Amino acid sequence: xxxxxxxxxxxxxxxxxxxxxxxxxxxxxxGIRYLAHWGATVVRMESHRxxxxxxxxxxxxxxxxxxxxxxWFAQANGPVRSVSVDLKRPSGLDIAWRLIKWxxxxxxxxxxxxxxxxxxxxxxxxxxxxDIVYLSxxxxxxxxxxxxxxxxxxxxxxxxxxxxxxxxxxxxPTPHAVAFVDALASRYVGVGILSALEYxxxxxxxxxxxxxxxxxxxxxxxPVIMDYITNGHSAIRSGNSYPYAAPHSxxxxxxxxxxxxxxxxxxxxxxxxxxxxxxxxxxxxKFASLLSRKQNEVELDVHVSEWAMGYTAEEVEANLQAxxxxxxxxxxxxxxxxxxxxxxxxxxxxLKHSVMDEHTYYTHGFKxxxxxxxxxxxxxxxxxxxxxxxxxxxxxDDEIAEALINGGITTDADxxxxxxxx
Amino acid sequence: xxxxxxESCLSGIRVLDLAQGGTQICGKMFADLGAxxxxxxxxxxxxxxxxxxxxxxxxxxxxxxxWFAYNTNKRGITLDIETADGREIFKRLAKTADFVIESFAPxxxxxxxxxxxxxxxxxxxxxxxxxxxxxxxGPKAHYTGSDLTLWAxxxxxxxxxxxxxxxxxxxxxxxxxxxxxxxxxxxMIAHWYRVQTGxxxxxxxxxxxxxxxSTDEVHLLSYELLGHVYRRRGNRKGIGEGPGGRQLYQCKxxxxxxxxxxxxxxxxxxxxxxxxxxxxxxxxxxxxYDWVNHYDMSRITSEEVDRVEKVFADxxxxxxxxxxxxxxxxxxxxxxxxxTPEDVYNAEQWRVRDYWVDVEHDExxxxxxxxxxxxxxxxxxxEIRRRAPLIGEHNMEVYEGELGYSSEELSILKSSGAI
Numbered sequence: 001x002x003x004x005x006x007x008x009x010x011x012x013x014x015x016x017x018x019x020x021x022x023x024x025x026x027x028x029x030x031g032i033r034y035l036a037h038w039g040a041t042v043v044r045m046e047s048h049r050x051x052x053x054x055x056x057x058x059x060x061x062x063x064x065x066x067x068x069x070x071x072w073f074a075q076a077n078g079p080v081r082s083v084s085v086d087l088k089r090p091s092g093l094d095i096a097w098r099l100i101k102w103x104x105x106x107x108x109x110x111x112x113x114x115x116x117x118x119x120x121x122x123x124x125x126x127x128x129x130x131d132i133v134y135l136s137x138x139x140x141x142x143x144x145x146x147x148x149x150x151x152x153x154x155x156x157x158x159x160x161x162x163x164x165x166x167x168x169x170x171x172x173p174t175p176h177a178v179a180f181v182d183a184l185a186s187r188y189v190g191v192g193i194l195s196a197l198e199y200x201x202x203x204x205x206x207x208x209x210x211x212x213x214x215x216x217x218x219x220x221x222x223p224v225i226m227d228y229i230t231n232g233h234s235a236i237r238s239g240n241s242y243p244y245a246a247p248h249s250x251x252x253x254x255x256x257x258x259x260x261x262x263x264x265x266x267x268x269x270x271x272x273x274x275x276x277x278x279x280x281x282x283x284x285x286k287f288a289s290l291l292s293r294k295q296n297e298v299e300l301d302v303h304v305s306e307w308a309m310g311y312t313a314e315e316v317e318a319n320l321q322a323x324x325x326x327x328x329x330x331x332x333x334x335x336x337x338x339x340x341x342x343x344x345x346x347x348x349x350x351l352k353h354s355v356m357d358e359h360t361y362y363t364h365g366f367k368x369x370x371x372x373x374x375x376x377x378x379x380x381x382x383x384x385x386x387x388x389x390x391x392x393x394x395x396x397d398d399e400i401a402e403a404l405i406n407g408g409i410t411t412d413a414d415x416x417x418x419x420x421x422x
Numbered sequence: 423x424x425x426x427x428x429e430s431c432l433s434g435i436r437v438l439d440l441a442q443g444g445t446q447i448c449g450k451m452f453a454d455l456g457a458x459x460x461x462x463x464x465x466x467x468x469x470x471x472x473x474x475x476x477x478x479x480x481x482x483x484x485x486x487x488x489w490f491a492y493n494t495n496k497r498g499i500t501l502d503i504e505t506a507d508g509r510e511i512f513k514r515l516a517k518t519a520d521f522v523i524e525s526f527a528p529x530x531x532x533x534x535x536x537x538x539x540x541x542x543x544x545x546x547x548x549x550x551x552x553x554x555x556x557x558x559x560g561p562k563a564h565y566t567g568s569d570l571t572l573w574a575x576x577x578x579x580x581x582x583x584x585x586x587x588x589x590x591x592x593x594x595x596x597x598x599x600x601x602x603x604x605x606x607x608x609x610m611i612a613h614w615y616r617v618q619t620g621x622x623x624x625x626x627x628x629x630x631x632x633x634x635x636s637t638d639e640v641h642l643l644s645y646e647l648l649g650h651v652y653r654r655r656g657n658r659k660g661i662g663e664g665p666g667g668r669q670l671y672q673c674k675x676x677x678x679x680x681x682x683x684x685x686x687x688x689x690x691x692x693x694x695x696x697x698x699x700x701x702x703x704x705x706x707x708x709x710x711y712d713w714v715n716h717y718d719m720s721r722i723t724s725e726e727v728d729r730v731e732k733v734f735a736d737x738x739x740x741x742x743x744x745x746x747x748x749x750x751x752x753x754x755x756x757x758x759x760x761x762t763p764e765d766v767y768n769a770e771q772w773r774v775r776d777y778w779v780d781v782e783h784d785e786x787x788x789x790x791x792x793x794x795x796x797x798x799x800x801x802x803x804x805e806i807r808r809r810a811p812l813i814g815e816h817n818m819e820v821y822e823g824e825l826g827y828s829s830e831e832l833s834i835l836k837s838s839g840a841i
Contacts, residue, residue, distance in 0.1 A: 012614070177639070192797050230487060347628065366631075369624035
């Protein structure tokens with residue numbers, strides 16, 4: 001393969017790019033990952049007085065609920081440097097300003113209006129730092145009647161029209177078990193920053209980026225929305241069917257709640273499928289063409305289900321893949337965890353952390369032929385105070401001591417009692 | 423918007439877009455950011471991209487709304503890279519290009535001598551981004567995939583649906599689109615490597631890996647640390663054996679997304695109860711409910727959750743989506759409609775933000791309304807400069823105007839099927 005003859009390079013893609021981040025919880029930090037894992041220097045401002053909810057979310061390392069033991073946080077943040085500052089105190093705000101003056105990028109994911117209250121809105125920041133790439137992301141966008149709506153991922157999926165399309169037509173929608181729009185929107189955040197930096201590289205000009213997570217979600221079903229606007233057709237969820245394939249569904253296999261997904265798009269795949277399953281009914285003329293298979297899909301699915309139940313999902317997958325029919329076990333999270341392909345690619349990796357045991361983390365969906373990502377995991381809260389304050393900002397010991405005394409720099413003593421390390 | 427036409431984020435960058443189906447969104451993102459993206463289709467058009475739904479329901483590859491939506495701002499040429507002439511033309515184009523985006527099976531371009539290594543000999547700066555179901559190498563690299571089977575392999579499918587029915591996907595395919603967006607991010611990272619070194623490289627995108635990120639949230643870590651295997655629970659959300667909570671409720675004219683989340687300091691539940699009380703639909707026991715101590719998901723019984731949720735469910739059935747959203751905004755309650763396509767288009771939020779964009783289609787003698795760009799950039803707002811290309815629309819512009827083929831040469835290339 002091509003990759004084998006390519007020599008690995010010595011530099012990281014984003015070496016020299018400096019990011020000051022106030023982005024918190026899901027989408028913001030996950031968007032910053034596209035820079036942090038690839039060589040950018042990212043300083044994330046956090047506070048012991050307002051803890052990122054991901055730091056407080058299960059599961060915890062060794063089942064100890066502490067702010068530095070959430071692998072979910074470690075995964076969502078990657079190799080960023082954490083400083084603990086309280087922006088509501090003058091000395092904390094001063095540190096934020098010093099970091100902004102140092103940075104190429106400022107990122108935030110608060111409810112619109114929050115940055116303005118701190119005097120850190122784009123208008124103010126760009127006066128001091130005209131070439132800043134200033135990223136704002138929130139659920140509905142910076143403007144409009146819903147701008148201040150601070151919801152969860154399932155709200156965004158619902159608002160964007162994705163939930164309505166998920167499930168069976170005769171039943172209520174079945175939302176995804178995850179914040180489906182979050183990971184998606186984080187990619188648009190990453191692309192947005194990386195391309196605004198390219199514009200800045202050529203022109204020296206910064207700008208304000210407004211990424212609405214819901215609008216990102218709508219992009220992903222754009223043809224469905226255009227179908228309504230243009231044709232007046234408001235689509236509804238349709239189970240597992242798809243207009244261009246039959247069989248196209250999920251079929252029960254041997255075992256407890258085991259399934260396989262099978263899709264047959266054209267006559268070549270259909271012939272291969274028939275040869276493998278070797279059933280008399282496949283010769284029936286009502287299944288001879290895609291059109292006839294679509295017209296008799298209910299009956300077809302009954303036949304395929306009866307056949308699939310005689311095998312394990314793994315057997316079905318192996319036998320159909322061997323002849324080029326798209327088919328896969330409906331993987332449980334356990335199957336995903338043990339997937340040899342994801343381990344082969346280094347997509348799932350066992351990674352160290354400052355205080356936690358090694359855990360298995362996902363990385364990115366792409367591999368680079370000349371450079372490997374920096375797959376270190378997220379920081380302890382305030383882990384890099386000394387480095388950032390002294391080495392990056394050049395603060396003196398006296399300045400640091402003063403900010404500690406007047407609360408601009410937060411410490412474990414500022415934690416609610418229930419969250420302190422025992 | 424004239425400034426955007428002059429200078430946008432990716433002005434001066436050229437992309438050859440051979441990606442198919444949902445992965446075409448990658449090239450669209452480049453094009454919407456100002457790059458010159460040339461869609462390279464086989465003669466006759468790309469079957470995987472020119473699919474339903476269709477303009478006025480006319481099943482014609484030149485009227486595919488799917489194609490329209492994900493190919494705005496691109497130019498389009500036809501080229502059969504399986505012919506010798508086609509390969510030569512592609513190589514000449516690759517010398518002028520910054521990116522090639524492709525979604526063929528692993529090995530396909532290698533066999534044609536058009537893989538990254540071959541192209542980098544002609545143009546060391548070129549970045550080739552390949553999007554495949556499982557990546558270029560590894561035990562499953564040779565597997566065929568479809569959107570549904572990739573939902574299956576990434577774990578998203580098993581966790582979605584009603585417990586008494588098979589796992590279920592989102593009816594409009596998502597996995598390849600997610601991978602297209604991930605590919606754009608990976609390509610831009612490779613671009614920054616090129617800025618530093620002058621060298622391109624090969625970016626190998628896996629749809630499966632991408633969709634794990636999209637649908638995992640924290641399931642893998644919960645499995646490793648707690649042994650939890652997430653199972654589909656209809657519209658309820660919750661890890662483990664507890665009752666979990668409803669994520670949506672039926673109302674008069676559809677569904678709304680609302681979850682009883684006990685977050686101290688938010689008016690979500692309290693505000694909702696107060697509104698219900700004002701309308702005489704909250705019993706005393708609910709008005710006086712001790713949410714913090716009684717509604718603890720780790721201890722509460724299913725019966726109690728049902729009892730509480732039922733009061734809300736009954737109330738929602740007396741209201742429409744619009745009535746509920748209006749009060750939710752006023753009272754700062756976390757509730758939104760489960761939007762149908764019609765609701766998405768009619769939502770005030772997107773109208774106020776000028777999200778919808780009218781694009782002229784000269785060939786249809788009509789103006790179509792599109793979803794806007796994915797981002798609002800203050801300095802380089804961007805716009806939809808041109809509709810998606812017709813099949814081979816820019817052949818002359820590119821082959822004659824840029825590569826300098828004569829009309830005699832082009833007629834030979836056309837009759838031989840190369841273009």
